[in-house]
Amino acid sequence: MTRAKPVPETVTVHIPFRLVKRGGRREMHLPEGATHSRRTDSTLVKALARAFRWKRMLESGEFTTIGELAQREGIAPSYMTRVLRLTLLTPNIVEAILDGKQGPEVTLAHLLEPFPVRWEEQRVQF
Numbered sequence: 001m002t003r004a005k006p007v008p009e010t011v012t013v014h015i016p017f018r019l020v021k022r023g024g025r026r027e028m029h030l031p032e033g034a035t036h037s038r039r040t041d042s043t044l045v046k047a048l049a050r051a052f053r054w055k056r057m058l059e060s061g062e063f064t065t066i067g068e069l070a071q072r073e074g075i076a077p078s079y080m081t082r083v084l085r086l087t088l089l090t091p092n093i094v095e096a097i098l099d100g101k102q103g104p105e106v107t108l109a110h111l112l113e114p115f116p117v118r119w120e121e122q123r124v125q126f
Contacts, residue, residue, distance in 0.1 A: 040100035051086040082112045090119040
């Protein structure tokens with residue numbers, strides 16, 4: 001097999017992007033207008049799963065207090081309380097997180113800060 005043109009020794013490709021830290025990992029952000037598929041943020045998904053599991057354990061009566069459950073899980077009650085607040089998120093925000101379609105500002109650190117309980121206000125904030 002022969003080639004019609006010689007192959008250059010090096011090829012340089014310029015792709016505009018920037019790296020940002022998200023959930024303890026680095027993520028590539030492409031410029032406006034560029035499309036790419038998002039991956040789910042496993043840190044957020046894991047926190048949501050824990051929150052709903054803990055809520056179910058408290059509601060079932062398996063544990064009577066957050067302190068009792070936190071002790072069993074080996075974590076601080078204050079952290080458990082912050083994670084349990086995730087169960088108050090509007091369903092479409094939870095779905096967006098599970099589908100990996102949440103905005104770049106929706107990080108676990110941001111969600112663990114106080115947020116509005118009213119769903120209309122959450123939609124505006126997130």
